[in-house]
Amino acid sequence: MSVERSICPDIYHPAIARDGLLTRLRIPGGVLNELQCATIAQLLDTIGLAYVQVTNRANLQLRSIDRDLDSGLLTKLTECGLAASQTAIDGIRNVMLSPTAGIDARELIDVRPLAAAWLEYLDNHSELGELSNKFSVGFDGGGSVSILDRPNDISLLAVGEDKFSLYLSMGDRGHRPQPVGVDLTIEECLPMLAAISQCYRQGIKTIGGELRRPPRLRSVIRHFGLTEFGELVRREIAGSSRLIFKNRADRDATQVNEDVHLGVHPQRQSDRYYVGIVLLLGRATGAQVSGLGAIAARYGSGHIRLTPWQNVIVPDVKERDLQKVQELITDLGLVQTATHPSSLLRACAGMTGCQFSATDTQADAIALSEYLAAKFTLNLPLNIHFSGCDKSCAQHERADITLWGTENADRTGGSYRLEIGGVMGECGQETSDLLPPERVPIAIGSLIATYHERRIDARESFSAFINHQTSAQLQELLHVV
Template sequence: MSHVSLPSLRPSACPALSRIVAARDGGLCRVKLPGGVLHAAQALAIADAAEAHASGIVELTNRANLQLRGVKSGHEAELSRRLRDAGLGPQIPAAQAAWQATVADDVRNLLLSPGAGIDEYALCDTQPLAREILVLLQSEPRLAALSPKFCLLLDGGERLAALDHPHDLWFAAMEAKADDEPWFAIGLAGQPTALQDTAANPALAAVRARDLPAMIMALLHTFLDVAAPDENRMRDLLRRLSGADIVTRAATRAAIELRCDSTICAWRRAPADPGRRFGAWRQRDARLWHVGGQPPLGRIDTHGLRALPMLAEEYGNGTFRLTPWQSVLIPDVPAAAVADAKQRLASLGFLLDAQAPLARLIACAGSTGCTKGLADTKRDALDLAQRLPDGVDVHLSGCPRSCAAAHCAPYTLLAVEAGRYDLYRQEPLPACAPLTTSDVAARFGVRIGTNLTLEAAAQLLGAAARSTLDD
């Protein structure tokens, strides 16, 4: 019997380890990292593979993964093989079919805090739970029917957390008594509601930590049971069914006890501080620190990718972590080595100051890497950094798909042609709107400027920021 290529078995526009998607600058290969953790040997293997089979450019993603750009024609199979051999694919029995490896890869969309297990403010260590959940996700063939974009958040209450990234399912640790196991609040199509927020995305119920893996599987099966063919994401299903109904059906299916009392409705997640991804911060073990930095515009070359594991082995535990903000953390750095680790990371070109202009800019691949991009957003972001007003965060998007930012940025420059952008300002909304090309205003906010040059955009950004401060 002739071999059928994997992309034919599972057509999708989403790149994956074994599904190389065509882009303007060559193929695109995405590598999903469980918990965002990358071991030193794996980083070196990625660097070698990127040089041999791709352009050598590696991008960090807003889901704490990475992707190789410019995969050479005819090199796709060998690139995927080398990455799998480095232990970067899903861990499934070797006897299972090759197509199931890609299905398993697609469902590994479980996001943790970069501080999981080490954050001094965490309510619990989510890493053991995450390992158990990943085994279940990649072992269930039926989950092949889920969209490769279907994503889950497992939140341990860390101070360093991405609360503005929407997810199909989210689970957030709640305060527990000393003699009680943690309970996890459950929500759909959004993110945990922080203390300062209104009732947007409220928790629907809570389950014990021991029941969480089974509850996740029940929710996924329930979604597949009731979703129509055109309802690919949880937000689609919620237009027709209530979240409470979906959660109740799943709990009944798995015979799991739910908490649905008034304390759940009133629960709010403690505030997060994304700025803790920059610089050095004390961990739960007060003798150790994590040191973080952001490569300009989320890209690392193979030189940097080889240097990072050296730093991780010299100063930390031999691993480093990717974050949902396209940055890296080196964990478990002894206090005496923090200054040296920061200096070495900065010498590689990583930004350690949250107020640096390039640390406040996000840009997609743009017209040099994407056929849908209308402007060279990476180059334009470098130009804008020279003019960017203080305290302003901006997302440059080459088209309405918003690939580079999972969250709603305060300001978005949406390309209309080469070197020209419409400027949007995000207004306070009860919840982040769906990422759809047909709902640009809802996604990016209110348009406050049209067909702007970068110079004009910088001037208008400064005026808009001053106006906001005066309000």
């Protein structure tokens, strides 16, 4: 079997993108201490990058790099824990947990020790480097900030004081994992993760053929079927008869509110608060990263937490220090509210970094953010998604407003088609159903203004407003822009 390395890069194996080399720092659990923040800032300065970008796996992405990182830089990253000491497993350090793990007042189980045990297992099993670099495990403690909707390959959801429900990725690309009818005690979780991972590894070999890169776990499960794959896992885990995988539809699945962590929130610990901070498109300059690390060291517990919604949290702030911390965050040029335009936007790499994109999504999203910040005061959050093609890499779930990049018929550039609540329509031009990038801010501004004017009251969300419109009203709404 011939297997090509994953196109999902790690620090030792950068990918070639349109704008240069692309690499990622895998940050297990999304946690960064002050030294790591300072090291990232120094790294950006050394290689000449203006910013680092938080990804939707709560990792860090570096793009537009013009050369390979030298051995000295790699050693420095390894020594402070920003890279794995074993190059083979750096790519699979996708260990995700809620950014409020251990501090969430509603949390059933603090999943941090379990996540640390899993990371230690990975460090000791370099053979798992044969898995896809996209392989990811999520730990959800059952708190108010859930990650269950994130498309991890394996997820463990706390459903009691000593019980987790097992979820596996079996659907299409980007779909949330589904329950398989297996509950585990805390002690059973690590053996189960190990067994699934080893069976996944063996399944890659069984599928065989001329594979360009390792298949995802969902592909291996589909190859065997869920029941048979569960039987393989049962044998690997020493034959517990109750571990029978069955496809159980997640009837309780709801849309996770990804904005709930922004702003100031009380923790389960007395006199401690966390502050959720918005990063526009996940971007943070070196000064902002090091500045946040310094704030956490002086006023928190010495670390910050990245979120899978491309934002950041400073935890463990005392009430007496909240005002000062918020002022320092503002001084860094960052905002803390879910209704600020910076928090509304998701965008893929765009045409500057991806050959498949028809539009410069990042620049267009930033232009929209600046326009909305100058023109509007929002009282409720909404979600606006820029996708340069139909792959929807930045956000797989549906947005309130989506702008899909498409190449103009005359090949003079790209424009956008507009989707609102799943409805496509004409927008902007009398003779075309495409919206030129320069028209996007005014068009979306008009759409939001119409929503504000016609909604039932100030408490009605954009999605609720769209849902009670008739088809004719939706078409009229699309023509407003």
